[in-house]
Amino acid sequence: MSNYHVPVMLQECIEALDIKPGGTYVDVTFGGGGHSREILKHLGSDGRLIAFDQDADAQQNIPDDDRLTFVDQNFRYLKNFCRLHGAIPVDGILADLGVSSYQFDQAERGFSIRFDAELDMRMNQADTLSAKEVVNTYSEADLHRIFGIYGEIQNAKTLSKTIVTYRLNAPIVTVADLKNAIVNLIPRGKENKYLAQVFQALRIEVNQELEALKDFLMQSAEVLGTGGKLVVMSYHSLEDRLVKNFIAKGKFSGEVEKDLYGNDQKPFDAVSRGAITATDEEIVNNNRARSAKLRIAVKK
Incomplete structure (x- = not known):
């Protein structure tokens, strides 16, 4: 335990x-x-x-x-x-x-910014909605809403537009994919805090x-x-x-x-x-x- x-x-x-x-x-x-x-x-x-x-x-x-x-x-x-x-x-x-x-430390669960794994974040593994689904299928407006409200991210509108534009060329499947998609928006010196806010927003949405x-x-x-x-x-x-x-x-x-x-x-x-x-x-x-x-x- x-x-x-x-x-x-x-x-x-x-x-x-x-x-x-x-x-x-x-x-x-x-x-x-x-x-x-x-x-x-x-x-x-x-x-x-x-x-x-x-x-x-x-x-x-x-x-x-x-x-x-x-x-x-x-x-x-x-x-x-x-x-x-x-x-x-x-x-x-x-x-x-x-x-x-434990959940953060299980790389394959996709909760943590420390590991590269598929974007999952489901507390209940039987649920169908994962973080991968959210970033690849949600509209720009819905992404703006969850990043702004659940992540309290200041540039939520730009972040959402960037993700939607990036996924036109390739799906965002892993933690590394997501980091690559938004790398230019992450404030220098505050990388961990910003990514933690992004991940918090996705986790709250996935698990309602x-x-x-x-x-x-x-x-x-x-x-x-x-x-x-x-x-x-x-x-x-x-x-x-x-x-x-x-x-x-x-x-x-x-x-x-x-x-x-x-x-x-x-x-x-x-x-x-x-x-x-x-x-x-x-x-x-x-x-x-x-x-x-x-x-x-x-x-x-």
């Missing part, structure tokens, strides 16, 4: 869940199983853990424990599968939204990450019992903004809705005033913790 992924802010996440030995908990991003194993340590013999992960590779990390039920699905189907397994209401839900170190996150957050309010904890760790501003707004307002944009008496109509109260970040010590030992933001809420 340690080679798969070192869990970020492990103790902070466990403390935030405030685990009751006989409670029912959900880890919607099982990955290397680091958070799940720690949750199991705090559960008694009648406690339950439901773990979700759509990546088939994650299944090699499932511990042999009767208290754990593994669901090989995207967390956007949280409510359906918790209901299927008779696990509503639950006492706590944990989501670590980062791509695992923001739509899945919205579905999950809405369902979390229906799955958690009163007093249940929602613990979500995000790694970029797009995700964190959705989580922050949903906890504060019960929706993703606009103002919080009120009832006839002027009371806020929202399912959660924030436990921490702002986002919790990793300690300097953890960041030194695990660079992935640098951008992590942890938000905790309690079901009203």
